Amino acid sequence: MSSAATRPAGQDDLWSVDEHLEDILSTVRPLEPIELQLLDAQGCVLVDDVTVPVSLPPFDNSSMDGYAVRVADIEGAGEEFPAVLEVVGDVAAGAADPVRVGPGQAARIMTGAPLPPGAEAVVPVEWTDGGLGEGPVSGMRARSSAPEGAEGHVHVYRPAEARAHVRAMGSDVRAGERALEAGTILGPPQLALLAAIGRGTVRVRPRPRVVVLSTGSELVQPGEQLATGQIYDSNSFSLTAAARDAGAIAYRVGAVADDAETLRSTIEDQLIRADLLVTTGGVSVGAYDVVKEALSSVGDEDVAGSGVDFRKLAMQPGKPQGFGSIGPDHTPLLALPGNPVSSYVSFELFVRPAIRALMGLTDLHRPRARAALKADEAIRSPKGRRQFLRGSYADGEVTPVGGTGSHLIAALALADALIVVPEDVESVEPGSEVEVVLLG
Amino acid sequence: MSSAATRPAGQDDLWSVDEHLEDILSTVRPLEPIELQLLDAQGCVLVDDVTVPVSLPPFDNSSMDGYAVRVADIEGAGEEFPAVLEVVGDVAAGAADPVRVGPGQAARIMTGAPLPPGAEAVVPVEWTDGGLGEGPVSGMRARSSAPEGAEGHVHVYRPAEARAHVRAMGSDVRAGERALEAGTILGPPQLALLAAIGRGTVRVRPRPRVVVLSTGSELVQPGEQLATGQIYDSNSFSLTAAARDAGAIAYRVGAVADDAETLRSTIEDQLIRADLLVTTGGVSVGAYDVVKEALSSVGDEDVAGSGVDFRKLAMQPGKPQGFGSIGPDHTPLLALPGNPVSSYVSFELFVRPAIRALMGLTDLHRPRARAALKADEAIRSPKGRRQFLRGSYADGEVTPVGGTGSHLIAALALADALIVVPEDVESVEPGSEVEVVLLG
Numbered sequence: 082m083s084s085a086a087t088r089p090a091g092q093d094d095l096w097s098v099d100e101h102l103e104d105i106l107s108t109v110r111p112l113e114p115i116e117l118q119l120l121d122a123q124g125c126v127l128v129d130d131v132t133v134p135v136s137l138p139p140f141d142n143s144s145m146d147g148y149a150v151r152v153a154d155i156e157g158a159g160e161e162f163p164a165v166l167e168v169v170g171d172v173a174a175g176a177a178d179p180v181r182v183g184p185g186q187a188a189r190i191m192t193g194a195p196l197p198p199g200a201e202a203v204v205p206v207e208w209t210d211g212g213l214g215e216g217p218v219s220g221m222r223a224r225s226s227a228p229e230g231a232e233g234h235v236h237v238y239r240p241a242e243a244r245a246h247v248r249a250m251g252s253d254v255r256a257g258e259r260a261l262e263a264g265t266i267l268g269p270p271q272l273a274l275l276a277a278i279g280r281g282t283v284r285v286r287p288r289p290r291v292v293v294l295s296t297g298s299e300l301v302q303p304g305e306q307l308a309t310g311q312i313y314d315s316n317s318f319s320l321t322a323a324a325r326d327a328g329a330i331a332y333r334v335g336a337v338a339d340d341a342e343t344l345r346s347t348i349e350d351q352l353i354r355a356d357l358l359v360t361t362g363g364v365s366v367g368a369y370d371v372v373k374e375a376l377s378s379v380g381d382e383d384v385a386g387s388g389v390d391f392r393k394l395a396m397q398p399g400k401p402q403g404f405g406s407i408g409p410d411h412t413p414l415l416a417l418p419g420n421p422v423s424s425y426v427s428f429e430l431f432v433r434p435a436i437r438a439l440m441g442l443t444d445l446h447r448p449r450a451r452a453a454l455k456a457d458e459a460i461r462s463p464k465g466r467r468q469f470l471r472g473s474y475a476d477g478e479v480t481p482v483g484g485t486g487s488h489l490i491a492a493l494a495l496a497d498a499l500i501v502v503p504e505d506v507e508s509v510e511p512g513s514e515v516e517v518v519l520l521g
Numbered sequence: 522m523s524s525a526a527t528r529p530a531g532q533d534d535l536w537s538v539d540e541h542l543e544d545i546l547s548t549v550r551p552l553e554p555i556e557l558q559l560l561d562a563q564g565c566v567l568v569d570d571v572t573v574p575v576s577l578p579p580f581d582n583s584s585m586d587g588y589a590v591r592v593a594d595i596e597g598a599g600e601e602f603p604a605v606l607e608v609v610g611d612v613a614a615g616a617a618d619p620v621r622v623g624p625g626q627a628a629r630i631m632t633g634a635p636l637p638p639g640a641e642a643v644v645p646v647e648w649t650d651g652g653l654g655e656g657p658v659s660g661m662r663a664r665s666s667a668p669e670g671a672e673g674h675v676h677v678y679r680p681a682e683a684r685a686h687v688r689a690m691g692s693d694v695r696a697g698e699r700a701l702e703a704g705t706i707l708g709p710p711q712l713a714l715l716a717a718i719g720r721g722t723v724r725v726r727p728r729p730r731v732v733v734l735s736t737g738s739e740l741v742q743p744g745e746q747l748a749t750g751q752i753y754d755s756n757s758f759s760l761t762a763a764a765r766d767a768g769a770i771a772y773r774v775g776a777v778a779d780d781a782e783t784l785r786s787t788i789e790d791q792l793i794r795a796d797l798l799v800t801t802g803g804v805s806v807g808a809y810d811v812v813k814e815a816l817s818s819v820g821d822e823d824v825a826g827s828g829v830d831f832r833k834l835a836m837q838p839g840k841p842q843g844f845g846s847i848g849p850d851h852t853p854l855l856a857l858p859g860n861p862v863s864s865y866v867s868f869e870l871f872v873r874p875a876i877r878a879l880m881g882l883t884d885l886h887r888p889r890a891r892a893a894l895k896a897d898e899a900i901r902s903p904k905g906r907r908q909f910l911r912g913s914y915a916d917g918e919v920t921p922v923g924g925t926g927s928h929l930i931a932a933l934a935l936a937d938a939l940i941v942v943p944e945d946v947e948s949v950e951p952g953s954e955v956e957v958v959l960l961g
Binding site: 119120123135137138139140144146171173174175176177178179189191192193194195206207219220221222223224225227230231248252253254260261268269270271272273274275276277278279280281282297298299300302303304305307308309310311312313314315316318319320321322323325326333339341365366367368369370373374419420421425486488489490491492493494496 | 559560563575577578579580584586611613614615616617618619629631632633634635646647659660661662663664665667670671688692693694698700701708709710711712713714715716717718719720721722737738739740742743744745747748749750751752753754755756758759760761762763765766773779781805806807808809810813814859860861865926928929930931932933934936
């Protein structure tokens with residue numbers, strides 16, 4: 082890891098949370114762009130400005146179901162003295178060669194259909210007798226009950242100005258204008274605009290493929306029987322789900338036993354489908370901490386930026402962490418601690434921003450807020466560590482949930498925020514203002 | 522439609538936005554529960570309370586890498602006069618039958634490993650010489666470099682109280698307690714807890730399968746060539762994407778020509794994979810409005826709640842709407858107007874809550890806020906209609922984006938809020954407070 086080598090000198094052996102995050106974000110680069118079908122690009126970041134190739138609407142068209150008319154023919158029309166026009170036919174939406182409207186004539190027209198040549202305005206069908214000769218109507222007769230289309234005469238009971246109920250060509254966007262700016266996140270309305278201007282595919286940064294694996298010989302898959310000394314694997318589920326929530330395509334590999342060779346070959350196997358690897362467990366100071374053992378030695382010493390660096394953070398939970406890159410493509414890897422709360426908090430602080438950086442997003446972090454601590458007693462926090470406590474946030478107040486133990490999954494499931502206690506604070510009194518990370 | 526029949530009497534022929542929404546929400550029922558694998562249940566609503574079958578942790582275990590000891594043996598230990606203990610072996614995580622620790626003895630223990638019989642506390646490895654006889658160490662030697670495991674003697678430099686660095690059985694949750702309450706939405710931490718208590722599957726309401734189709738003979742697929750009078754289909758893209766954002770599994774059928782028989786057979790074909798059908802276009806008063814024509818006649822008159830009712834809403838955009846149910850399973854169907862802005866606004870107001878109701882969620886609606894109108898001139902709104910204008914919201918202010926035309930897709934792509942102008946308001950001055958729907 083060149084990043085570890087370039088860390089500012091003169092620090093003690095603990096990395097700060099911010100230094101670790103900066104190391105990750107200065108290393109992880111947005112994925113190469115790819116041309117995707119519109120619906121595959123949902124939630125992705127647009128790479129180039131998109132220009133409008135053809136004006137929208139592409140032609141003058143009717144905004145109402147009604148009759149296309151010449152303005153002079155209906156001037157002064159009223160209920161008592163309606164204008165009576167000869168109906169020359171129908172103009173349906175999609176009509177390629179609409180009938181011409183001459184003086185004294187009208188064409189029955191549908192919403193979205195092109196304004197026919199000769200016509201200057203549209204009068205809604207509700208302003209006419211619909212050709213039935215029995216006063217104002219509320220709609221047209223369905224084509225199935227009158228398949229011959231419109232013919233005969235129509236009575237128009239109100240005048241209209243030129244261009245009334247006509248959507249002008251280019252009134253939405255004009256050819257040559259910028260439809261969307263590079264960097265735009267493609268949600269439903271942006272996809273609508275791309276489709277509307279005829280783009281079937283679009284160039285975006287793809288969703289990163291994230292491979293999640295947990296390590297530990299004590300881990301058993303949920304649904305299986307627990308033997309003495311064993312516990313259920315939960316990290317691979319929560320982090321796979323969290324990676325998806327962050328926007329990734331996530332693959333859960335599950336639990337790998339504490340054997341360096343097995344872990345190494347599993348990771349090598351998974352590299353082919355990984356833009357980012359996340360492991361949990363095996364990063365601390367124990368004799369069986371195989372992630373550390375297996376990955377400290379995979380770096381290609383001749384290649385800058387290759388290899389995984391293990392470090393201690395001034396943070397609770399989440400002190401032991403690994404970060405680096407492995408394999409021929411220098412795939413980034415984050416090695417998180419194994420306790421469920423530690424791994425989840427580490428994911429939120431470090432992996433989620435990394436996933437969003439891979440997507441090319443610029444807004445990488447969860448929103449934060451200031452909140453008043455709602456508690457019966459003060460929060461204690463170890464000096465020199467940034468503590469992240471689980472909390473429940475509402476209306477500017479945050480209530481701690483559960484204790485500080487990093488094995489407390491039940492409390493984690495009730496939390497919607499992390500309470501941040503800075504490194505230099507050892508006690509926070511009830512009612513004090515604290516910073517919270519909103520987990521959304 | 523029984524719902525249309527039971528509508529309160531004495532109204533004019535326009536439905537209010539709230540009446541239409543209430544009709545939908547009183548008809549749409551949560552989907553039947555299904556047992557799903559944990560990661561397939563992400564974002565879904567839990568149907569039953571989940572009880573903890575086995576306490577967490579299931580056994581006393583170490584929270585540190587270190588040595589499991591008897592408290593009396595290390596009483597008064599210090600740097601100068603360390604306690605010297607015989608090391609009887611390793612206790613790894615997952616160990617089924619850990620070695621016994623007798624008086625004067627210690628077992629090297631890894632984080633998460635069961636506290637061995639006889640031991641009362643754990644001292645972290647950093648408080649010992651790691652068995653190397655050369656003063657305090659910062660970690661254990663990796664097993665690969667010392668495969669024989671721990672043996673010989675260890676010097677312990679600090680005392681510890683009984684239960685120090687031991688996580689007690691049941692300190693997270695106890696067997697018989699409620700882990701999660703029915704109605705909980707399963708995010709990453711909740712899935713972690715389910716996995717941790719051994720649940721491989723969980724009973725939830727599934728994500729609804731939503732089939733989206735647009736109608737109109739003028740519609741061409743993006744990427745194809747436009748002929749005279751044609752436009753690109755955009756609604757099927759935006760609404761499929763919006764349905765996914767709302768939590769659904771969405772299928773985009775694309776555009777169907779304005780032919781009642783084709784539409785009817787397409788819908789009948791799609792029913793098999795639909796929990797909800799959404800159409801756009803063909804619901805107004807035109808002669809070619811085939812959705813209205815095709816679906817007004819599909820209701821089974823003998824079955825309550827079957828059939829699609831078309832109505833006019835006191836709303837802009839989005840006046841013409843259809844709602845009902847079709848097919849042997851009375852699959853709900855929402856027929857939205859065809860203008861891109863009308864269909865999107867209608868989706869947000871009516872389809873999104875319907876999807877969330879199908880999922881069993883209780884929080885159905887987008888958040889709303891009050892905002893000051895930031896504009897150069899007053900907003901005009903037709904009397905008797907609830908108007909939804911596109912806006913851009915930030916810091917308590919909302920700025921209208923684009924005009925009122927329901928064909929303005931470009932402006933829609935810049936909006937992140939809808940400005941609500943109530944039925945009885947015809948003009949809103951700049952600086953006035955308005956209600957906004959936050960599109961998130």
